[in-house]
Amino acid sequence: MGYAVYxxxxxxxxxxxxxxLEIGVDYEFRAIDAKNHAQRGAEYAAINPHRxxxxxxTPEGETLTESAAIVMTLAExxxxxxxxPAPASRERAQALRWLMFAVGELYPLVELMDYPARFADEGExxxxxxxxxxxxxxxxxxxxxxxxxxxxxxxxxxxxxAADLYLAGxxxxxxxxxxxxxHIPKVERLAVAVAERPALRELWATNFPxx
Ligand SMILES: N[C@@H](CCC(=O)N[C@@H](CS)C(=O)NCC(=O)O)C(=O)O
Numbered sequence: 001m002g003y004a005v006y007x008x009x010x011x012x013x014x015x016x017x018x019x020x021l022e023i024g025v026d027y028e029f030r031a032i033d034a035k036n037h038a039q040r041g042a043e044y045a046a047i048n049p050h051r052x053x054x055x056x057x058t059p060e061g062e063t064l065t066e067s068a069a070i071v072m073t074l075a076e077x078x079x080x081x082x083x084x085p086a087p088a089s090r091e092r093a094q095a096l097r098w099l100m101f102a103v104g105e106l107y108p109l110v111e112l113m114d115y116p117a118r119f120a121d122e123g124e125x126x127x128x129x130x131x132x133x134x135x136x137x138x139x140x141x142x143x144x145x146x147x148x149x150x151x152x153x154x155x156x157x158x159x160x161x162a163a164d165l166y167l168a169g170x171x172x173x174x175x176x177x178x179x180x181x182x183h184i185p186k187v188e189r190l191a192v193a194v195a196e197r198p199a200l201r202e203l204w205a206t207n208f209p210x211x
Pocket of ligand 1 (some may be wrong): 011012013039040051052053054065066067068103107110111115
């Protein structure tokens with residue numbers, strides 16, 4: 001058995017698929033009917049108790065959840081793909097810094113924006129207000145990242161790393177193109193560079209077909 005990825009098109013499972021494609025290993029994609037909230041059901045909860053996508057099953061049968069842990073584990077298991085810079089290097093520290101920013105500061109806001117009723121007081125109005133505040137933080141945090149990027153396409157300049165594909169994928173959500181071009185053009189350049197990588201073109205087009 002090879003790797004298996006549970007997920008849905010356009011979701012965080014694309015970050016894991018992108019990592020596997022960059023490594024160049026085969027995997028099986030196991031689609032979850034997220035439109036009908038199948039990720040919340042008992043069947044998937046037996047695989048991922050947090051009921052979120054993605055989940056990775058390794059060839060040894062180990063179950064892994066948490067997208068950043070999955071991406072880092074894959075990078076470690078396949079060092080030949082050089083998806084993370086050398087341990088203890090300055091570049092690795094920066095790659096980990098922004099990967100953790102993505103998973104710890106950016107990604108959690110997506111649940112607030114997509115499912116505000118899970119967190120807000122009863123009523124549509126409260127949920128709407130919470131969503132709007134989360135969206136404002138979401139945009140502001142992207143601008144924080146923008147202020148730290150150079151014009152070279154990737155986070156580390158010309159050297160591609162796992163944090164790039166993670167950030168590029170996240171930047172496809174809730175940020176209209178006109179806003180991206182005006183407020184986070186360096187993030188947009190990074191995302192375009194990732195989308196044009198030969199190993200990723202097809203995956204990107206199927207997961208993030210809109211501009
Ligand atoms: N901390 C998790 C977050 C994953 C996550 O929020 N996934 C979204 C899809 S992009 C999800 O499954 N949402 C469905 C839900 O919350 O019901 C990770 O990094 O893997």
